[in-house]
Amino acid sequence: MQVQELVGIVPWNFIATICNLFIQVYLIKRFLFKPINEMLEKRKAKADAQIQDAVKAKEEAQAMKAEYEKNMQEAKNRANDIVMTAQKTAAIQSEEMLKEASSQVTAMKEKAEKDIAQEKRKAVNEIKGEIGGMAVEIAGKVIEREISEEDHAKLIDEFIENVGEAS
Template identity: 80%
Template sequence: MQVQELVGIVPWTFVAQICNLFIQMYLIKRFLFKPINEMLEKRRAMADAQITDAQKVKEEADAMKQEYEQNMLDAKDKANQIVTSAQKTAAIQSEEILKEAADQAAAIKAKAEKDIAQEKRKAVNEVKNEIGGIAMEIAGKVIQREISEEDHAKLIDEFISNVGEAS
């Protein structure tokens, strides 16, 4: 009979073991699972918050990167515009300087030609005056004396030499 007792089910023992199991489950659930679940839930919430914060930071960093890239493109465009503007301004200024220099050269050339023409007229007038003076001298000498052919040749040679010196 002893073997039967080991294999057999005693109703009071069975009920006591079931009650014991429910009490243990209740105690484990209340004092062990609830705090562990609360702690796990807190950790999950903290991890979700960190993930959310990381996503926000990443989005902000992406936005800053986009803004930085846009600013760099704008700066490059502005630099290109400044360079282009400077090149245009330099080209315009160089054209103005060349035109001014050409105008000054033309004015200097015109003045020089005018001065040359004036000096030429002055020289011609002086030569005319000298020739007139020499002709008057010759006429005066001819009137004062009778000219022989030798004297006549001498006067012509003298006139030619005087004209040569005047020019």
């Protein structure tokens, strides 16, 4: 009976096992590692592209934000300018309205003063006419009769009463 050794090295088996190992490594490298490496490279390239796209999108968003803030600041400045212009215009208009009202009041006051002065002259002229008429009457009465002191006082009182009634 022939007994096989449990631990022993058979040179042909050893060479066949080594060749088998090299063939397996070559096949794994060729058909497994290369596609996996290619797939990993594609994924890495895709991830890099997505990162680049994200960076570009972030830069664009920051640029848009800066432009938006710039536009908002310009709009605020324009709004402030419009408000300031409106306030200045309102102040100028109110000053003009006050000046116009003041000039109208002054004109009305001057007209009223002129009217009062005219009415006063008219009244004085009427009183002068009445006084002249009364003086003529008194002179006529004086001429008609001789005046005593009592008559003279009486005529003066009548004259004063007539002047009081005329005014």
